[in-house]
Amino acid sequence: MEKAIDEILLSGTILLGEDFEPFEGYLSLRKGVVAEVGSEKIDSDLEGIICPALVNGHVHLGDSVLKDPPYLPLEELVGPGGLKHRILERASRRDQVEGMKRSLSYMARSGTCAFADFREGGIEGVDMLLEAMEGSGMIGRIFGRPDPGSVRVHQRCWGVGISSTRDHPRSLVEEMVEKARSEGKRVALHAGEAGRGDIEDALSLSPDLLVHLTRAEERDLKMVAEAGVPVVVCPRSNLVTGVGLPDVRRMLQMGMVVGLGTDNVMLNSPDLFSEMEFLSKALLHNDRQVFMICTLNGARILGADDEAGAISPGKRCRIMVIDRRSDKMWGVRDPLASVVRRAAPSDVLAVY
Incomplete structure (x- = not known):
């Protein structure tokens, strides 16, 4: 996949949609909008558990x-x-x-x-x-x-x-x-x-x-x-x-x-x-x-669900990436449960 200008590519486990179903693949973020979600292997800017902020x-x-x-x-x-x-x-x-x-x-x-x-x-x-x-x-x-x-x-x-x-x-x-x-x-x-x-x-x-x-x-x-x-x-x-x-x-x-x-x-x-x-x-x-x-x-x-709250293709979204390889998160089997019950601010790699 060829990376476009002003594009951020994230890969790993995506907590996708309003049900936060774990999806293994990549996400393309362009000017704050989720432009594309796919399952192929890519060279990404960052890898981890990709969640709504x-x-x-x-x-x-x-x-x-x-x-x-x-x-x-x-x-x-x-x-x-x-x-x-x-x-x-x-x-x-x-x-x-x-x-x-x-x-x-x-x-x-x-x-x-x-x-x-x-x-x-x-x-x-x-x-x-x-x-x-x-x-x-x-x-x-x-x-x-x-x-x-x-x-x-x-x-x-x-x-x-x-x-x-x-x-x-x-x-x-x-x-x-x-x-x-x-x-x-x-x-x-x-x-x-x-x-x-x-x-x-x-x-x-x-x-x-x-x-x-x-x-x-x-x-x-x-x-x-x-x-x-x-x-x-x-x-x-x-x-x-x-x-x-x-x-x-x-x-x-x-x-x-x-x-x-x-x-x-x-x-x-x-x-x-x-x-x-x-x-x-x-x-x-x-x-x-x-x-x-x-x-x-x-x-x-807060009337902000047009730009926060869930990751969906075509939606403007605030996204955070969690380090699943940190000492605290290593060995994660259920990404959603681990984000809720185990992750800490020190595990946040980036917020977009």
Whole structure:
């Protein structure tokens, strides 16, 4: 096969299509588009396990200035006036931007191509994240929060990101949601994290996305499923804060679109390989479903499935290549299971 100009040739095991069926062969990538997939032997630019890049459905990158805080109850850690907010108030703008840059760099190098950030700090907070994102090449969806006394988020936000409805006067939350809707923005809320009492309130606002649902009961999950609202779960974060673990298996049985997030950088690194391993081993025991949650589902939730989420001929796609000959991956028999349960950021050879 003759290589064209501006073409990248990859060979090995391709996790192909929306079912991620392993396919032995090669892939031609031209200007970000999967131009060709074939089974013949070729001289390639890189060989390995060729996968869709990962999507982090919920992260707080602004927390990158604070690492490994003491174990505290959720409210004391991240609630209004909690440790996180006190640290951020004292942190310099320079340090906050630098922390976000470093987290973004880590995410990009470790195979994450897209993320949704719940950004505090009002207009200035979003400006800091936009500065940190310059040149990252990542797909970023920012859910911002208004400045005090305002209900409008930054014009470049994809949506408004609201903590629990219990943290704000109901009238203020309704105004924020109404303003976001009038500007064509999405609405996302934390719900059911510390308790189930805010789930019905959150649903009454017709959100585009809910995060956590760790304390949701069967009746709550049924309401969410019937409303057709996607959910992003963050199990490692929930484990650290002691709020329980989401019933992801039941969510999927009910037909929900579920994504995966790493949540606060201060609690866990934005490492989706660790998140996938935990989700698979502790909650699902279904590697294909876990990989779908972390790729295709995440891309759909963020409106980015036209350029991420699955590898298909003719589609623009973000791709990562995993080294199956590394000390950690040597001896792989099931490429999909090994990517989900065993691979680490150090095994990522390249991201295209």
